[in-house]
């Protein structure tokens with residue numbers, strides 16, 4: 329039997345073909361079989377594959393069918409890439425694929441990617457963690473056909489405040505907003521934004537508050553392929569409540585800098 333190359337699960341990034349990693353792009357440029365996750369993988373990336381590369385869209389396939397393609401390619405000694413949108417570890421259904429490969433005794437690696445949350449933050453030109461406003465980012469989703477464990481339901485997550493970034497949920501705006509308000513920390517005035525197809529040429533940004541975001545999203549006709557971001561950090565710039573970070577504070581010492589004009593406090597980390 330020919331030597332098997334490890335199957336590579338590669339994060340394609342959020343859409344802009346330049347947002348794949350260098351490692352991911354190199355893998356595509358050498359690939360002999362690519363199985364990609366349909367509509368959210370930019371076709372421009374597939375044009376990076378060499379001539380003769382077998383390309384399969386996994387959207388109409390079952391888990392067993394994609395598995396069969398990966399195994400057949402790897403066993404034939406081919407370089408196989410399983411291309412997922414964003415980062416493969418988030419809502420990528422890679423675990424079940426890896427378990428099947430384990431059962432076959434086939435080797436695989438994961439090449440991370442830029443997840444949609446960070447493309448959305450970039451589109452908004454927004455830091456998601458601001459001193460004294462939010463130091464926590466929660467990546468989650470509303471329960472849909474895929475259930476969410478009770479302890480992670482949105483109203484409970486919202487009770488912690490911070491910045492929330494919700495995948496796969498824009499089709500349920502009413503339910504999402506009601507759950508976020510039920511947490512008791514966010515209010516109708518809490519800033520919210522929806523970013524549709526972040527980093528794609530047809531990207532759309534809708535900004536508002538929990539009071540009006542649902543109406544604005546409906547008006548913009550956004551029903552899928554979008555992220556919902558919520559939290560005080562989003563409105564801090566407009567409201568002028570942004571606190572400066574300690575990291576670049578002239579009076580603040582850390583491992584790489586002593587403070588201006590004498591002894592400053594030493595940063596912990």
Ligand code: SAH
Nearest residue numbers: 342414415419443444495496525526554555
């Ligand atoms: N693994 C992907 C997420 C796959 S789940 C990642 O890391 O980004 C698919 C959901 O991700 C979509 O329903 C949408 O909520 C979100 N998504 C993916 N790409 C997006 C983009 N470019 N802009 C906005 N949301 C996106």
